[in-house]
Amino acid sequence: MKIGIIKELRPGEKRVAVTPQVAKDFIARGFEVVAEHHAGLDSHFQDKDYEEAGVKITDKASVFREADIIVKVNPPAEDDLPYFREGQIFIGLLFPYNNTELIKQMAEKKITAFAMELIPRISRAQNMDVLSSQSNLAGYKAVIIGADALEKIFPLMMTAAGTIRPARVLIYGVGVAGLQAIATAKRLGAVVEATDIRPETKEEAESLGAKFLQVEADTKDVSEGGYAKEASEEFLRKQRELVDNSLFQADLVITTALVMGRKAPRLITEEQIKQMKHGAVIVDMAVEQGGNVELSQPDKIIEKHGVKIIGKTNLPSLLAVNASELYAKNMFNFVTFLVKDGQLNIDKEDEIIEGTLVIENGNILKS
Amino acid sequence: MKIGIIKELRPGEKRVAVTPQVAKDFIARGFEVVAEHHAGLDSHFQDKDYEEAGVKITDKASVFREADIIVKVNPPAEDDLPYFREGQIFIGLLFPYNNTELIKQMAEKKITAFAMELIPRISRAQNMDVLSSQSNLAGYKAVIIGADALEKIFPLMMTAAGTIRPARVLIYGVGVAGLQAIATAKRLGAVVEATDIRPETKEEAESLGAKFLQVEADTKDVSEGGYAKEASEEFLRKQRELVDNSLFQADLVITTALVMGRKAPRLITEEQIKQMKHGAVIVDMAVEQGGNVELSQPDKIIEKHGVKIIGKTNLPSLLAVNASELYAKNMFNFVTFLVKDGQLNIDKEDEIIEGTLVIENGNILKS
Amino acid sequence: MDTHAILNIAYLIAAVTFMTGMKMLGSPKTARRGNQIAAVGMTIAILATIFLHDKQIDPLIYILIFAAIAVGTFIGWYIAVKVEMTKMPELVSFFNGMGGATAALIGLLEYTHNTDSAYKIAMIVAGLLIGSVSFSGSMIAWAKLNGSMRKPIRLPNYNIFNLIILIAALALAVFIVVQRPESPIYLYALFALALLYGVMFVIPIGGADMPVVISLLNSFTGLAAAFGGFLYDNMAMLTGGVLVGSAGTILTIAMTKAMNRSLTNVIFGAFGDTDLTGGEDGGTKGTVKSVTPSDAGILLNYANNVIIVPGYGLAVAQAQHAIHELEELLEKKGVNVKYAIHPVAGRMPGHMNVLLAEANVDYDKLVDMDDINPQFKNTDVVLVVGANDVVNPAAKKNPASPIYGMPILDVEDAKNIIVLKRSMKPGYAGIDNELFYNPKTSMLFGDAKDSITKIINEIKNM
Amino acid sequence: MDTHAILNIAYLIAAVTFMTGMKMLGSPKTARRGNQIAAVGMTIAILATIFLHDKQIDPLIYILIFAAIAVGTFIGWYIAVKVEMTKMPELVSFFNGMGGATAALIGLLEYTHNTDSAYKIAMIVAGLLIGSVSFSGSMIAWAKLNGSMRKPIRLPNYNIFNLIILIAALALAVFIVVQRPESPIYLYALFALALLYGVMFVIPIGGADMPVVISLLNSFTGLAAAFGGFLYDNMAMLTGGVLVGSAGTILTIAMTKAMNRSLTNVIFGAFGDTDLTGGEDGGTKGTVKSVTPSDAGILLNYANNVIIVPGYGLAVAQAQHAIHELEELLEKKGVNVKYAIHPVAGRMPGHMNVLLAEANVDYDKLVDMDDINPQFKNTDVVLVVGANDVVNPAAKKNPASPIYGMPILDVEDAKNIIVLKRSMKPGYAGIDNELFYNPKTSMLFGDAKDSITKIINEIKNM
Amino acid sequence: MEGFFDFINNNIEMIYIVVLMIFVGIELISHVPAVLHTPLMSGANAIHGVVIIGAILVMLHMEPDNYAGLAIGFIAVVLGTLNVVGGFVVTDRMLEMFKTKK
Amino acid sequence: MEGFFDFINNNIEMIYIVVLMIFVGIELISHVPAVLHTPLMSGANAIHGVVIIGAILVMLHMEPDNYAGLAIGFIAVVLGTLNVVGGFVVTDRMLEMFKTKK
């Protein structure tokens, strides 16, 4: 089987679906790998690195012609669509429910497509879970961006010129991204508080040294398959009351709250922002899903009421080296799971395949 | 005595010489304080905060008219010069040796001026030492900037999608800034190495968890009054040999090497940069003094040979809140040392006064 | 006259070696040497007894004594050397029974020509009674541990029944001492009653409590020997017997404490099968071995290679600093220590890294799963600190398990496994873990930080 | 007959209380109760001796005995209660001397009517000899500690001289035992010689070693009492005396070890004034008190308020985790612990913050200089961990000092100061620190991390 | 009662010895780590094998023609030896695991 | 030599008691923290005050008209009492500092 690596075309995207190291792993497993020129350059992987790993470097048309499986990070770009061949397999992020038009066009090409972001959160699929691996990096990066935007330092410092109180960081949503954000902020010496809708996250947040703000909920806001259920209005109101006090003292706020497949919950209103500290910073990680913060806008920095609100849609791309490494490893695990003895092996009974298979030989299964 | 706070005019400068808290301290000591409108706004101190502290807010002309002592962070701007009155006292950074023209103009106004950066590094002056307090913040900020520019994360992370090796950080110059840079990089989980010309810094770097690269020197490159002496060519060559290995593996390099009053030593040549890792980042903190790095330029980001070279001249200003707080505290300690019982008390025998007094009633003492 | 003084000195030496030996047995460093010293003292005492007296002895008797010693030595040595390590406790029970039997036989033989002295008869009767109980009880304990008699047999009201036998035996004993009948028939009856009591005493007790019972019977035999000492005015028997009697009693108490049982619980027959079994459906999955921090400490201290497997429980207990201290301590003692970091240990990617970096654990000591898995088989002890799912063999063996297919750390390959957690509760995946029922696994229950701190203290005292 | 048995039982009880009391004295928790138990046993033994015998006693003798006891009790109690805490050790020496004198006097009184038994005379002579040495030696030790006799007086070759006296005394003792002369004149000579030896034995020894000497003389008195026990076949005296004799010897050894001296060193007269003095020019600045981790542990454990002052040495020793552990341990024991952070402690601004944050020390426990300075005077113990310049009073007192004018932490206001550092070397500023010579200061030399770990262990064992 | 007092007076030293020995026994065991419980029990077991001395004394005092007595005595000595030898050897084997690392 | 053996045979129980007592003394002190050394020494000091019993016995056996003897005996009892009472009280005072916190 031959795997084809395509350069990403989405603006600002620096990741690549397969790194030279992982290409080598593929080859060791009996795959062949071809890659488009400069496919990994933005992630600081050069063509010569790929070649050393045994990858054939060529132009885009040849990659599409030769490869059985096209691997990508983002969904195929408009310009790439014509190249697809019947029976070809595409693996990458797809977001079929938001990209119905694209899916239709792909289906017309009679290809088979898997969506990496739909890998279920079950134990044996953990090593293919791109959402986890990328969110983790995003959580780290959100804190670094916040620390850079903040005109204060994080740690407590007692110096000859007086004592600097530690920065106060507040984190909404203690999922994968939120936990890593807690850990990173804590490492830098901040006083960290966190809140989430799922009660079991209390222990997890505390295990990283954060103080947890627990909202007492009557409603059974339980989680399903590792993702939270949507919160009630009642809950959001209570949360606001409880967290407000911390919010108005916070120097840096990071919001990561999301319920899988829904619009992001609105956690911070403009009214609240007005009462925040002058100079505070908010990083809204859920901005792509509508944002947890009223004023946030994708890939913009809004300064209002003395507060800087940063919305970033593609944080992992800012850590392109590591993000590509992890994504490639997830891809490797997924592909080697799909392909047994050089043969594609689509067992639709299997939870992972059932969950990720979006187009099967031109038939749209999810959209 | 009346103290006047002027808004900084230097581009990019966000600090203010006296914060509301310190203004309050001054008033408690019997001083009066006046401030220009919005003097502290860039540091997120608002006029109402000053007023609450008892400060009179007015326009620039009034401040100059009323105040006995004008306090600033930067040297007076061209536009401010006309306002000075005979006998007025100016306290702030001055760099008289680089600003001879300015000093002459100031002297013509028959004022008395003290340069904060010339405070000697002696024990009892530690709480007035602005270079220390600001370098300390700069060291922290340099790492945050570097971490943000780097497309990798700092800590070791073993995840389901593979292991991310920790970032390697190399720090040149283990002075105030270098030590804080070590501490910050270490906190974030990097593997940190450091080098310096003064052998006693080995133990200090190690006490923060860094590995020290010790250059064996025949020459007696000892330190004087807390600052290093200039290194010989011989030393620099040896240093290069020893450190090269670490340099070529480093992900982030921070250079802080300086010998007081000299041009910054050239530590990294373009030749070396070529051999560095693709994607590595250098932050040159000494860029204002000529730079430790061959390609670095003040307040520019240069990308060459796959390496990003960041030169930043005013790092403390990026942490305006804390930097102003510390600067103001230093200023408070200096002023209360100068003024005894409402009377200016210029004892030229005293090491601190002798060191900082640049203009005395129009007589230029240093330039 | 001289021989008597030398005999006295020999016995004194023996007594001192017994005490010294016992003392040295109390510390791992000196224990073996202590045992040897006591053995030397014993040899001296025996040889002195045989040779140092003023009587002319018939050669036949000498021959018989030597023959008996030779036979006993041969059999004892043979059994002790051949038997497997795992059968040691039952062997102790067996040998203890032999001692009890000896004491009983002495009583039987000495009775008839001592009926003139109430004091001597009292000593004889006491030795016989206690020795017999010890003998028959030890034999039952032996059989139980041996597997010949697996289940505890409980007659209804066995407690009352036992009490009646005991009272009967005591009454008979008092009668004999007071009346001192010429005929030994009463003594034989007492012998029989005592044997019966020993059997009845041990039979209802479950296997898990056997070590405590053996320790108790051990101090009984000591007592029986002490009565022999009174009988013969023999200082070696007296001191040795009393020493074992008192030390054995304290040891029994210490053992019940280590098992979290109370002494009254033990004395009043509430012995039982209290092996811990997991979950509500207990029993079926096999037994769980719960150990003390001291046991864990010994295992770790005398290992050459140790691998620490941290999990979410480490984070919850905030035990990262403690585990680092333990690691440093072990390294200082020459143990080679590594950490096995499972990719999904904890609750976020890199969770363990964050914690261990905070505690300043050397990055080089952290080994990821693929690299460490082949190393487990050369590992003496794996210390699992609050990890559960990431070491659950069900991921490999049980296709029905929700974690089936997840790669795990192969801790089962190691020689010993110590698991630190608070209870038998499952981890994140909510499933039972058969690792905990593995015979190689020792569970140390309690908060991980507490447990580690205790282990550190134990090791420091070694 | 009955009285004799009851007397025996009383003595047995006394012996058991002595052992139990001694055992309980070995742990801080039970020590006081142990002392009281032993005192009760002693009372029983004394009363039993007075009342339980079959002889008819002249009332005069009874009156005298009670008068003597009353006088002794009154004086003893009065002295013991009145004397300042700091004078305790010399008081122990004084009371020990009294015991020795009693033993000697018994010997003098018993000699004449026992000359028929070599055994009894041997016991008398031994008791007299040892008791006298103990008496005169203790008196000298008392005088020295008391200040009446400050300097060690060393005759040339005093070792040889002492040896000669000792040999003469022993020869005379042997002569008396063998010949048993009717006249007590030889015994008086022995008495005199023994007293002389006691004086000569202690006189060359310096004040710092006095506690060891007292402990040694203490075990001597125990021995003397034991010989009294042999003489009278009195079990209370025998057991009490032997117990103190052996325990005292072990204690002496333990004390020399705690002082880092060897026992031979002590026995062969190499006692000396080894008070540590600072720098090369020693002596002039006063003396430095060096303590053991155990002493530091006690001070900390029984304090109510402790302030930790970290400095650059904490960073060098990487003792941040250890100090946090100590802090937690003390908090658990009810001690209130804070950290005083000097603004320039360490080598960079915020150096201590970085370290302590790494060890997870609660931010709220870190107090800056201005806030903590007024609190020192209510502080029981300040623990200075590798800090030097930031606690150097020269900054306030000595205008010539390079650090004059720098604000410092006012640790001198606290009741006790413990300083952990490796040597008397100066810190960053390169200047001597008179704090170390403050009488309130105890220096615990060694790497800070090591020292803290040792203190932790000591406290855990309390 | 009289007998009791007699007993005390006649055996006071024995009583001391027993009391002291009990004290020693208790004191020795108090601080033993749990992992040494089994070896210690085994060692103590070997020590009470001292009862063999009684068996030997019985034999030594036996009439050479009392065959039944001799037989039982013989058995007693054999059993006692078993206790002693087996006890010490088993203890030694158990303690092998505590050998110090090279 | 004969005398030595006699001595042993006649005093064997005493010897046991002394040996055991030494053992107990050693065992009790082995694990004492250094800070308790002084109180322990002081406590031991009080215990050897048991020598007062000797002084009392001397007095009890004294002829009531042996005034010199009585005087010396009187002094001996006084000194012994000093040792006992002073010793226990001083020890108690020292140990006051170990009282547990409320």
Ligand SMILES: NC(=O)c1ccc[n+]([C@@H]2O[C@H](COP(=O)([O-])OP(=O)(O)OC[C@H]3O[C@@H](n4cnc5c(N)ncnc54)[C@H](OP(=O)(O)O)[C@@H]3O)[C@@H](O)[C@H]2O)c1
């Ligand atoms: N790493 C990730 O990214 C991630 C994310 C989400 C889910 N997960 C899942 O999380 C699990 C991780 O496995 P794991 O082995 O690390 O944890 P685990 O299976 O959740 O087991 C943790 C164990 O620690 C014990 N524990 C909790 N607190 C303790 C304390 N204070 N002292 C001692 N023990 C304590 C618990 O037992 P007791 O209650 O009996 O003490 C529990 O059995 C996996 O199932 C993984 O799939 C991982």
Ligand SMILES: NC(=O)c1ccc[n+]([C@@H]2O[C@H](COP(=O)([O-])OP(=O)(O)OC[C@H]3O[C@@H](n4cnc5c(N)ncnc54)[C@H](OP(=O)(O)O)[C@@H]3O)[C@@H](O)[C@H]2O)c1
């Ligand atoms: N904070 C800043 O920004 C800064 C910057 C530059 C200079 N300084 C200066 O640095 C000094 C700081 O004062 P400080 O009290 O923190 O430190 P210090 O005065 O330098 O004293 C540190 C002490 O720690 C001891 N020490 C070193 N290693 C040790 C170890 N492993 N274990 C135990 N003790 C150890 C040393 O004594 P032994 O050798 O006897 O062990 C030394 O006396 C001030 O003079 C300050 O002005 C501060």
Ligand SMILES: NC(=O)c1ccc[n+]([C@@H]2O[C@H](COP(=O)([O-])OP(=O)(O)OC[C@H]3O[C@@H](n4cnc5c(N)ncnc54)[C@H](O)[C@@H]3O)[C@@H](O)[C@H]2O)c1
């Ligand atoms: N901007 C980027 O580049 C980028 C990258 C990765 C992830 N993300 C986003 O970050 C967010 C978190 O990602 P994740 O992987 O950690 O998801 P996750 O599902 O693991 O975590 C989301 C958490 O939010 C909590 N939550 C839901 N509703 C809440 C409410 N009302 N209040 C408080 N908490 C609530 C959930 O309980 C859950 O713990 C998502 O929006 C994701 O899209 C953004």
Ligand SMILES: NC(=O)c1ccc[n+]([C@@H]2O[C@H](COP(=O)([O-])OP(=O)(O)OC[C@H]3O[C@@H](n4cnc5c(N)ncnc54)[C@H](O)[C@@H]3O)[C@@H](O)[C@H]2O)c1
């Ligand atoms: N960019 C900014 O905004 C900003 C802010 C503060 C300080 N700084 C600069 O940072 C630098 C460091 O400041 P600092 O306060 O730490 O100064 P410092 O004097 O405390 O430290 C400088 C260190 O460099 C070392 N050094 C000198 N020559 C060297 C050589 N050849 N090789 C290796 N080490 C050498 C010295 O020994 C000394 O330890 C200075 O250049 C200062 O101007 C920049």
